[in-house]
Structure formats: structure tokens, C-alpha cells
Amino acid sequence: MDAGALAARFEAARAGSRRDLARLLTDVEDGRISSTELLGTQRAEGRSIAITGPPGVGKSCFIDHLLRAHAERDDPVALLAVDPSSALSGGALLGDRIRLTSPDDEALAQRIYVRSVATRRSSGSIPSVLGDLVRVLHGCGWPLVVIETVGAGQSEVRCAAVADRIVLMEGPARGDAVQAEKAGLLELADLVLVNKADLDGAERHAAELRDSLALDGPDPPEVLLMSAQTGLGLPEALRSLRTLEARPGSERARARERLANAAEARLVRHEDYEGILARIANGNLAPEEAVEVIWRGG
Amino acid sequence: MRIVVAKPGLDGHDRGAKVVARALRDAGHEVIYTGLRRTPAQIVATVRDEDARFLGLSSLSGAHGHLFPTICQLLKDEGLDDVVVFGGGIIPDADRPALHDAGMRAIFGPGTSTEAISAFVAEASARDDAGVGAEGGWIWEA
Numbered sequence: 001m002d003a004g005a006l007a008a009r010f011e012a013a014r015a016g017s018r019r020d021l022a023r024l025l026t027d028v029e030d031g032r033i034s035s036t037e038l039l040g041t042q043r044a045e046g047r048s049i050a051i052t053g054p055p056g057v058g059k060s061c062f063i064d065h066l067l068r069a070h071a072e073r074d075d076p077v078a079l080l081a082v083d084p085s086s087a088l089s090g091g092a093l094l095g096d097r098i099r100l101t102s103p104d105d106e107a108l109a110q111r112i113y114v115r116s117v118a119t120r121r122s123s124g125s126i127p128s129v130l131g132d133l134v135r136v137l138h139g140c141g142w143p144l145v146v147i148e149t150v151g152a153g154q155s156e157v158r159c160a161a162v163a164d165r166i167v168l169m170e171g172p173a174r175g176d177a178v179q180a181e182k183a184g185l186l187e188l189a190d191l192v193l194v195n196k197a198d199l200d201g202a203e204r205h206a207a208e209l210r211d212s213l214a215l216d217g218p219d220p221p222e223v224l225l226m227s228a229q230t231g232l233g234l235p236e237a238l239r240s241l242r243t244l245e246a247r248p249g250s251e252r253a254r255a256r257e258r259l260a261n262a263a264e265a266r267l268v269r270h271e272d273y274e275g276i277l278a279r280i281a282n283g284n285l286a287p288e289e290a291v292e293v294i295w296r297g298g
Numbered sequence: 299m300r301i302v303v304a305k306p307g308l309d310g311h312d313r314g315a316k317v318v319a320r321a322l323r324d325a326g327h328e329v330i331y332t333g334l335r336r337t338p339a340q341i342v343a344t345v346r347d348e349d350a351r352f353l354g355l356s357s358l359s360g361a362h363g364h365l366f367p368t369i370c371q372l373l374k375d376e377g378l379d380d381v382v383v384f385g386g387g388i389i390p391d392a393d394r395p396a397l398h399d400a401g402m403r404a405i406f407g408p409g410t411s412t413e414a415i416s417a418f419v420a421e422a423s424a425r426d427d428a429g430v431g432a433e434g435g436w437i438w439e440a
Binding site: 099 | 300319320322323324325326327328329330331332333336337339340343344346347348349376377378
């Protein structure tokens with residue numbers, strides 16, 4: 001795609017064409033263009049919030065409320081819903097939209113943009129692609145971008161680290177707080193929501209999380225009980241999100257993940273990535289040597 | 299390829315749509331499933347926002363003759379002429395020419411193999427006259 005056509009697409013997306021916005025995001029996702037090429041080095045105005053947590057705790061249901069609350073106040077809000085690609089086929093089944101009702105509401109649809117994102121084969125590069133998508137959305141007039149990602153596994157945690165703020169969602173009877181700790185998510189979280197508070201075990205799990213967080217040091221994130229289903233505690237959770245500050249501890253943890261992202265992205269984008277993998281596999285190159293080669297730009 | 303699989307109208311039977319969605323995923327595609335009971339406008343908005351190149355519609359309620367062409371027309375109205383539309387479900391032979399005229403490139407009935415659907419997607423991707431708004435009336439033949 002030539003520069004003129006791209007500029008026209010960017011202009012149209014900024015002027016509100018959803019079709020052009022969607023196609024621009026595909027260009028970014030497929031690596032045809034980066035946010036820097038599009039926007040320059042200027043920082044686009046906007047905020048991003050990641051909602052992460054184990055499968056089935058109610059992330060989509062809560063996000064539906066979040067999208068609705070923003071759209072009803074006339075604030076545009078975009079959602080990037082991240083789902084894993086199959087390691088076997090490279091394909092993906094992206095079903096996050098099924099649980100969203102707010103984008104179907106005609107009165108709100110103009111102010112809600114939902115995009116499903118697959119992690120694709122090179123999961124090491126998805127967080128950096130995600131960062132690019134967020135910047136392009138900011139640049140096209142979407143000041144708030146929500147990232148939904150399952151909080152299990154390294155690449156998903158890194159997807160969350162792309163955002164300015166991270167909200168960890170937990171459910172009742174999730175076992176002990178060690179599960180959340182193991183994933184490395186607790187130290188990244190700026191806020192913890194324990195959903196399904198209408199069910200048994202939510203309060204106990206919240207107490208365990210508070211205990212665990214108190215051991216980590218000063219400034220633990222707030223732990224709020226809520227139910228996306230009944231609406232219990234929902235207004236407080238949404239209010240807390242609006243004014244959410246980053247914790248000093250989480251800033252550092254996030255910076256660490258972002259640095260690792262950038263390093264890994266450079267690795268998987270290396271022109272001889274496949275060749276290097278083959279040489280490591282057949283014993284002709286040590287991984288440490290390979291890193292040296294890639295770092296020196298060789 | 300990004301593909302939206304959708305269930306328009308008041309039809310709660312989604313086994314077929316789910317089997318097709320899964321088969322397309324296993325063929326390496328990114329499949330966005332809308333869930334049940336979507337309106338034509340909601341489906342077209344999803345195709346637009348997700349920048350899908352294909353739209354698969356499933357209907358077993360007999361309303362295909364109204365819903366499918368409505369969706370095709372809305373796609374063209376949105377400037378999404380290059381989206382490839384295919385359908386499946388209980389669709390009598392007699393109803394098919396009208397759907398093809400609306401811009402649909404394939405209709406798959408009961409007993410279709412998932413390989414056939416993958417083969418259709420592969421061929422339609424390679425053509426430039428497979429979009430819903432394309433002239434010429436190319437129809438996929440198994």
C-alpha cells in the first residue's frame with residue numbers, strides 16, 4: 001500500500017470511518033506499518049487499562065458494564081479482546097463478542113469499538129503489536145482502550161503490561177492466593193476485583209488476597225468485592241477504575257515486562273530468526289551466542 | 299484470514315455454525331463467532347469493526363430468503379463490497395439463485411464436508427471477483 005493511500009486511510013479513520021479504522025488496525029497487526037510510521041514519535045493522548053484474570057471469572061461480563069458506562073457518558077471506548085491462537089494450526093476462535101451486549105445497543109454503538117486480536121504463532125511479538133494497536137487507536141480519537149486478556153501464561157501477562165493500568169479479576173473459591181501469585185500478576189495489579197461476590201467463598205478469597213498483598217510491601221492494591229451479574233459493588237468498581245493511579249511497585253514490574261517484550265519482539269523479528277532456530281536445534285549454535293549475534297545486529 | 303461466523307435471526311440452532319467455526323480455525327483462520335440471534339445490522343457492524351474478509355451465515359429457521367440478502371445489501375451500503383459471503387443450513391435448491399444474485403458465493407447444505415468449506419475459502423481468497431459486490435456472478439462449485 002502506497003503512502004498516499006495510507007495517509008487517506010488514516011485521515012478517514014480519524015474522521016470517524018470505522019471501516020478505515022478496522023483496516024488500519026489490520027495493517028498494523030500484519031506488520032505492514034507501525035504506529036511510529038503512522039503517528040511519528042509524538043505520544044498520542046490516551047489511557048489504556050488491561051483487565052486480566054483466570055478464564056471464567058467474568059472479565060467479559062464486567063467489561064460489558066465498563067463499555068456501557070463510558071458510552072453512556074458520551075466517552076468513546078475501544079476494546080482489544082485478546083485470545084490465543086492454536087499452536088497447531090495457527091488459527092483462532094475469537095468468541096469474546098458473544099458475551100458483550102453494549103456494542104449491540106444502537107444508542108451506544110457509535111462510541112464502542114470492539115476488536116478481537118489473536119496471539120498468532122509468534123506469541124512473543126503480540127504484546128508489541130498490541131502496544132502499536134493501542135497507540136493507533138489513541139491517535140484515531142479513541143482516548144480509552146481496554147485490553148482483555150486471560151491472565152495465565154507469560155505472553156498474556158505481557159499483554160497486560162502494555163496497558164497503563166492493570167486490573168486483576170479473581171473469583172470466589174479460586175483456591176488460595178498462591179495461584180494468583182504464581183502467575184506473577186499480583187505484583188502488576190493496580191486494582192484487584194473479586195467478582196461473583198454473590199457466591200460463597202468470595203469474601204474469604206478477598207481476605208486471602210489482602211493478606212498476601214500486605215506481605216508484598218507498602219502500597220498494596222485495593223481489593224474490591226463485586227458481582228457483574230447482580231450489580232453488587234459494581235458502581236464502586238467502575239468509580240475506582242476511573243481514577244485509578246498506578247502503584248509505584250506495579251510501575252516497576254510493568255517496566256520489567258515491557259523491557260522483556262521489546263527484547264523478545266526484536267528477537268522474533270530478526271531476519272534470520274528461523275535460521276538461528278535451526279542452528280540452535282542442530283547444535284551448531286548456543287542460545288547465548290545467538291543472543292549476542294542478534295544484539296549486535298548481525 | 300479473518301472470518302466472521304454469524305447466526306442471524308430467531309434461530310437457536312448453532313451446532314452447525316460452531317462446527318464450521320472450529321473447522322475454519324483448524325484450517326488456520328481467525329474466526330470471530332457472534333453468538334445467537336443477531337440482527338443484520340449487528341452482523342455487518344461486526345464484519346466492519348473486525349475487518350473480516352469472509353462472512354459465513356447460518357440459518358435453519360427458513361428465514362434465509364429475507365435475512366441473507368438484507369445482510370448482503372447492508373454490506374454493500376457500508377462499502378464492504380470485497381467481503382466474501384457464504385451460507386449454510388436448511389436452504390432448498392429453489393431458494394439458492396436469489397441468494398447468489400444477492401452476492402453470496404456459496405451455499406452449503408447438510409452433509410457438506412468441512413474440507414469443502416475450507417477449499418471454498420482458499421479459492422475465494424485467490425479471486426478478485428468473489429466479494430459480495432463483485433460483478434460477474436462467480437459461484438463456487440464443489
